[in-house]
Amino acid sequence: MNYKELLAQAAELDRQIAAARETEAAAALAEIKTKIADFGFTVEDVFSAKKTRKLRELSGPRYRDPDTGATWSGMGREPLWIKGKDREAFSIMGNLFDA
Structure with missing residues (x-):
């Protein structure tokens, strides 16, 4: 062919x-x-698109970078400024009670 x-x-x-x-x-x-x-x-x-997953409640920030003021809710990918470090040092709630 x-x-x-x-x-x-x-x-x-x-x-x-x-x-x-x-x-x-x-x-x-x-x-x-x-x-x-x-x-x-x-x-x-x-x-209709039925949603089978419940949406998580929006939560406020739980961690703050003291150098830049950037915050993170604790959900999703860790920001570089907290990755591999002790999260308690960046906790917003922990800092409120230290004052």
């Missing part, structure tokens, strides 16, 4: 793929519509 013949085959396959997709998509959509009607689903039932 030469290049032009392969291109012609590719074009024919693309046409067949598009036709098969159209036929199968129409059948799938008809089935979905039937299921929605059978069970009485609403748009919200079908398309």
Whole structure:
């Protein structure tokens, strides 16, 4: 086979793929519509994004860098200024009681 013949085959396959997709998509959509009607689903039932995870309460800063004043809540990646160090030394609550 030469290049032009392969291109012609590719074009024919693309046409067949598009036709098969159209036929199968129409059948799938008809089935979905039937299921929605059978069970009485609403748009919200079908398309709503239910959140399964509870969102954490927003907490204020728990640690402060005395040099820059930068704060960190203790959640997520450790900032470089506290990484590998004793967190108690940077605790905001601990500092409130020292005064």
